[in-house]
Amino acid sequence: MRILAVSGSLRADSHNTSLLRAAIDEAPEGVEVELWEGIGELPVYDQDLDDDDPPEAVRRLREAWGSADAILFATPEYNGSVPGGLKNAIDWASRPRLEAALVNKNVAVIGSSTGQFGAMWAQADLKRILGLTGARVVGEELPVMRAHEKFDAEGRLLDGKLAERLRLVLDTLAAETAAVELAA
Ligand SMILES: Cc1cc2nc3c(=O)[nH]c(=O)nc-3n(C[C@H](O)[C@H](O)[C@H](O)COP(=O)(O)O)c2cc1C
Numbered sequence: 001m002r003i004l005a006v007s008g009s010l011r012a013d014s015h016n017t018s019l020l021r022a023a024i025d026e027a028p029e030g031v032e033v034e035l036w037e038g039i040g041e042l043p044v045y046d047q048d049l050d051d052d053d054p055p056e057a058v059r060r061l062r063e064a065w066g067s068a069d070a071i072l073f074a075t076p077e078y079n080g081s082v083p084g085g086l087k088n089a090i091d092w093a094s095r096p097r098l099e100a101a102l103v104n105k106n107v108a109v110i111g112s113s114t115g116q117f118g119a120m121w122a123q124a125d126l127k128r129i130l131g132l133t134g135a136r137v138v139g140e141e142l143p144v145m146r147a148h149e150k151f152d153a154e155g156r157l158l159d160g161k162l163a164e165r166l167r168l169v170l171d172t173l174a175a176e177t178a179a180v181e182l183a184a
Contacts, residue, residue, distance in 0.1 A: 071108075
């Protein structure tokens with residue numbers, strides 16, 4: 001099973017991307033977690049561009065998200081919600097409506113911020129947005145607060161309890177995805 005890991009932050013030293021790198025290490029047996037980093041290449045969503053010949057970056061997004069068994073999103077919180085770049089990628093991946101990459105896709109949401117609340121509002125908004133696209137949102141949020149204290153200089157997780165909760169998110173996402181694939 002292949003889970004795509006999508007960070008809502010483009011920053012080189014992003015805590016959210018570090019969280020996804022930790023997810024690669026914590027993946028259950030038989031599950032490959034793969035980081036996808038195409039958000040910064042996407043044009044701003046424009047329905048006039050969304051025709052039979054969409055931009056190349058959009059094609060790559062739809063192919064990558066569409067072919068993954070599941071997607072794990074890690075989002076920062078910008079001004080109380082989801083970063084614009086991530087929302088833009090989701091808008092592109094939500095069309096064409098009935099054959100969109102996100103329709104019936106198993107997805108889970110985690111997130112971190114340097115503040116006290118661990119991007120909780122952004123995670124709640126992201127789950128709502130993904131639900132509206134027709135994705136199957138699985139499991140609970142994982143708010144990682146004071147993110148600057150949770151990783152070492154190489155971006156590795158310092159907190160064993162957090163690693164355990166991350167494993168639980170991955171286990172739940174993998175189990176739900178396997179169950180849906182079995183029933184199909
Ligand atoms: C434009 C902007 C808005 C932000 N707004 C919030 C916010 O509403 N809540 C919060 O907890 N942190 C906020 N932050 C702080 C981010 O959570 C923090 O920079 C975090 O490390 C970003 O994630 P990253 O490390 O994955 O890039 C904001 C940061 C930026 C740049």
